[in-house]
Amino acid sequence: MSEEASRSRDIKALARVLGADCVGICEARATPESRRFGDWLDRGYGGVMDYLERSRAKREDPALLFDGARSLIVIGLLYHERDGEEGAPPANVSRYARGDDYHDVLLDRLRALGAAIEAREKEPFSWKAWVDTGPVVERVAAAYAGLGWAGKNTCLIHPEYGSYLFLGVIATDLACAFDEPIGDQCGTCTACLDACPTGALVEPHWLDATRCIAYTTIEDPGPIPADLREGHGGHVYGCDICQEVCPWNHRRGRVVPDDPLGLRVHFEAREAWRAPTLHWLLELDEEAWRESTRGSAMRRSKYRGLMRNALVAAGNSGDASLRQPVERFLTTGDEMLSEHAHWALDRLAT
Template identity: 40%
Template sequence: MDLVAVERGQLIRQEALRLGFDDVGFAPAEEIGEEAGHFKRWLGRGYHAGMDYMARNVAKRTDPRKLVEGAKSVVVVLQNYMPPRNEKLESGLKLAKYAYGRDYHKVMKKRLKKLMSFIQSDVDTAAEGRFFVDSAPVLERSLAIRAGLGWRGKNTSLIHPRLGSFVFIGEIILNIELPTGKPVKDACGGCSRCIDACPTNALMSPYQLDANRCISYLTIENKGDIPESFKGRFDGWFFGCDICQDVCPRNWKARPHKDPDFSLRTEFRDMTREEWMTMDENIFDDIFKGSPIRRAGFSGIKRNLKFVTEDQSQPPC
């Protein structure tokens, strides 16, 4: 191993942790072979549903060097967002934990920008690159796996041995050599809790998620009506869904985050179901400023709230 690369990695890791990231690893900037095949088969089956953007720039998604000319390494950071066990909405409605607080894109990009500046000033003045947080055609989980930060769970989420799966992923693609992470063994074993718990059968088989049936897709990315065939299955989830992660034993022992940026907003926690249902667009714009919930839009949230309210009055099929 190149000692210079090792020293660079140590400096970057120390600074990343100081900035508030919960773990960091390094992957080579090269074509992602086996994962690329898995991704292309997923697309071929139409499991990406209406997310047409996933089928674009496939070459860039599977090779970081096509995003950053001269790229040699990828710094991959993880940010824990696991909330305290008792943190939930008083209304009984359910919101994906990643949307409890501030928009993670903004929080993490700010930290990655600082990390990039540190690399260029204190690690290698010749360093050049780009940083991303779910904002470019990058197979983030695949890079995290290659960086030794966990394995792909049967629910398709990245599972970190210590942090579990409630983690945000960010990366910096660089033109300098860094040490390569060691693979983490898949520890799902014979467990199938995530597959068994999915109320819409979106997990077709281990490691195979059909977004057409996924509550997260249907309540966020989906721009049309939610199919009537899913009535009685949402159990109050109106933006995203954490069921397959909540039942994962790896998350039962994970420690909650200590970052106020990701804590449940007081407005979200205290709103009554009636207030959720009757809010107008002005209230929506005010309450959800700086929140990832804005991705679904006002009409999308109203659609979801109407669906889950009717949904909870009907028995599951």
């Protein structure tokens, strides 16, 4: 066995022992799909997510991540293993955000993996680890590393585990043997494109983030575009619809890997966020919000963003008993929230 092959074998074994549900390795190089990231930005699909533009060159070509970067080790951790709990009305928090912040959980695993590889190697080498926030198009890396394929909904779909997987990457200058991509398995299915309530999946494999509920409710601090509000339904933080309808997440005999380190407990829904009511949400003050989002990925929208989202969900609920909690936002002095409250009240009046 070559040195590269035995290194890759050992790294993958270490990753599994350290809690990765799946792991693969690909070359750190530009591919047609990583280059497509630039086309996506040029179409304006990135909206206000300026940090993506700033790291464009590295995302398009991972060889530029640092001097000598050669290999990308990609791990995946399952965060939702059960069928069901689909879009629990009336206020739905997407699955990825219901438990502890995945950035912390995965980064901790990647650092442990990096340290374990250091212990294995005789010579010093460079490595960097990222979860979500690094300048890497992680789904492309994961697809090339053989973890699954990028579906028409753009999500990385593992053939056995489905798409509710978090990804994390270590880039290193170590020479490794690479895995093979497994290729697209979506076939003729268009369930995700048909189901997206805001038409964000403009064509297979192309998501206009500015229309995606995950973007409007989390990433964009501004008002939710009026033409998209109805499509938001009860979604108050992110959205899973394009994954909920994906047959690969409902396959009979879908495998759930063992979890010997008990990592998945981190991703279990906190009581507050499993199925919050709109009454509770609209009455939540900033202090209580801070308390209930400690160590959670739900901090990203900020308190104001969550209230804005809850007002849209209230307007969509048809529940006139929400008029009173909505009215409190008319007098907070916040123009954006007041406009959303007016919108909700108009709809609750009819």
